[in-house]
Amino acid sequence: MKNVDYIIVGDGYAGLFFAHQLIKNNKSFVIYSEGRKSASQVSAGIINPVVLKKFTTFWKVQEQIDFLKATLEEIKSYIHENFLIDAPIHRIFHDANEQNLWLKKSANDELTNFLDKNFDHLNVVKNDYQTGKVNQSARLNVSGFFAGLFNYFEKNDHLVKEKFDYTQLKPSESVYKDFNFKNIIFCEGMGVKENPFFSDITVNPNKGHHIKVKLSEPIPENITIKKKHFLFPTGNGLYFYGGTYDREQLHHHIDDSAVDQLVKGLSEFYPYDFEVAEVHFGFRPTVKDRRPIIGRHHEFNNLYVFNGLGARGILNGCYFSKELFDFSENNIPLHTEVSLDRFSK
CATH class of the missing domain: 3.50.50.60 (FAD/NAD(P)-binding domain)
Structure with missing residues (x-):
């Protein structure tokens, strides 16, 4: 034994x-x-301190971000690599109302460290109302x-x-x-x-799809773009775009409707040709x-x-x-x- x-x-x-x-x-x-x-x-x-639909934050957010950064440094001591990617989220605004809401929320004590007050305009993608940068956001090299x-x-x-x-x-x-x-x-x-x-524990499946796409016009390497979903480069000429949320269609194969949703979502702000190279899905355990x-x-x-x-x-x-x-x-x-x-x- x-x-x-x-x-x-x-x-x-x-x-x-x-x-x-x-x-x-x-x-x-x-x-x-x-x-x-x-x-x-x-x-x-995605490492994100902000709920990007309503521009709110969540329980113990700063403690969790700080603890993650320290932990990844500790892991580096024996893996010899830090897997944190400094690629902050840029949220594309749908309209002027979202811009104003972002600015209003950025004055709140719990959000002032996360919602950048200076807006950006990104090349390549459609962002007529500019983008807001989420400070302290990043990605993990999964x-x-x-x-x-x-x-x-x-x-x-x-x-x-x-x-x-x-x-x-x-x-x-x-x-x-x-x-x-x-x-x-x-x-x-x-x-x-x-x-x-x-x-008997009360976890419920939430099915998420994402696609890997080939873009005819590349986007910047050092950012993560978010409108409905997240877009960022993964290497090998591919880009991640996703993910969806579905509590109803829980079978163990690809949902064409989810793929259509992603293709439509990407097309809304990426005005050039792209090709879907891969489709993936998983089941998040939610409470x-x-x-x-x-x-x-x-x-x-x-x-x-x-x-x-x-x-x-x-x-x-x-x-x-x-x-x-x-x-x-x-x-x-x-x-x-x-x-x-x-x-x-």
Whole structure:
């Protein structure tokens, strides 16, 4: 039998950022990965402190941004690369009313550090009413982040490339197959619905599509353009455009209506020819109150869940990984807003 402090089940942002907390604190672990691309791995990687539909912000936004930047520097110490891309969001205004609303909101204390008061006009794309820059916004190099961490896990014998088998788990004995473990962290996204220990947690799938396109006229490399969706270069002559939100069409194949929506959305502000080269989709695990779900099993104190990161998977996964670590290691209470217990009450 092999002894480990932690088994992590799931290979999205929740699992990888929690694994970083274990590396940082010299804990032994293995991470189970089925090898299928999770919703995290096909995500845009947008780091955005502002809800760009209404120009509002969200809970603990500055703390989450600061913590992410510090965490990516810590990861750099053993991966030897910082995956943060300095490419701020430029939101195309639909009309003069949106310009005025942006300026009005930028005077609010909670938004003044994020909504730039100086407007820009971008070349190539249509932006008759200019664009507003979101300060402190950026992107994560998603493919690099996952490739770098998976490579590190494999080299250091942390990675188990197989589906976790719940029937082999004996939580009362702290045994799973040939592992003796201290704790298991289930970070499975929508896969949690198959988990007999946490299948009743209230996460709902939100299906998101994005397309990779070839543009006949390139856009600037150092920005992320947003109108209805996000547009930015991904290398190899391709650009990411997405993503959609759909709570109804939840089958596991491409929705032509979602692709049509994206093509139409891009055509609204990109006036040149483009070609759709790839289509991707994933299922974000979302929660009604827009807070992650973190907690300990009601019967087995060695089983934990970390889920419901939603569309802010990078910020939520990074910030709350430490909260979960402090809870599991030192029994430091969770914020009531993210605790699994909020549903039992």
